[in-house]
Amino acid sequence: RGIAADGPVWPNHWAHDRSAPAARFDPGGAAALLRAAGPRPIEFTCLVPANFSILERMALLVQRQLGDLDVRVRLESLPPDAFNRRIFTGDFDAVLISVLGGPSATVFHRLWHSPGETPRWNFWGYRNTRVDEALDAALDAIDDGQFVQAIGRFEAAVREDPPAVFLAWNETVQAVS
Numbered sequence: 001r002g003i004a005a006d007g008p009v010w011p012n013h014w015a016h017d018r019s020a021p022a023a024r025f026d027p028g029g030a031a032a033l034l035r036a037a038g039p040r041p042i043e044f045t046c047l048v049p050a051n052f053s054i055l056e057r058m059a060l061l062v063q064r065q066l067g068d069l070d071v072r073v074r075l076e077s078l079p080p081d082a083f084n085r086r087i088f089t090g091d092f093d094a095v096l097i098s099v100l101g102g103p104s105a106t107v108f109h110r111l112w113h114s115p116g117e118t119p120r121w122n123f124w125g126y127r128n129t130r131v132d133e134a135l136d137a138a139l140d141a142i143d144d145g146q147f148v149q150a151i152g153r154f155e156a157a158v159r160e161d162p163p164a165v166f167l168a169w170n171e172t173v174q175a176v177s
Helices: 027-037 053-065 082-091 105-113 129-140 145-159
Strands: 001-003 042-049 070-080 169-171
Touching: 042 053, 042 082, 053 070, 070 082, 105 129, 105 145, 129 145
Parallel strands: 042 070
Antiparallel strands: 001 169
């Protein structure tokens, strides 16, 4: 119950750059790149929040698909406190999380802007000057046109220097009374 993602901006977000080239699904090309990188197997552990069935199922699919490319993914399911502690301290190889967006650039800014003085969720230490400039411009935009241009620059910078692997956008809604 999702749609493929190829970047940090939801494809139906009003400011998403629909003219940008989409990522291609190319398992054969990925396998060739991995073979060219050398004979050693790639192995890593991926943290998954416990009892989030959507993410647990996605983790198993990713594990199987990467296994087909001789990439070994160990899944580590953790309760929320332990999961958050590992993320906040940077004690992980990979993390599977669900990121929600909104109409503003605030969530993008918090997740992908270089760590600095203001509170952010960029616990992984991603840094990119072009991303920072585009996100700052989005926050400072005084009209929709400036905002759309800034988000387009943000998406382009992320395509050139991805901070993460973007897998899918959920098409389900979770609510709690």
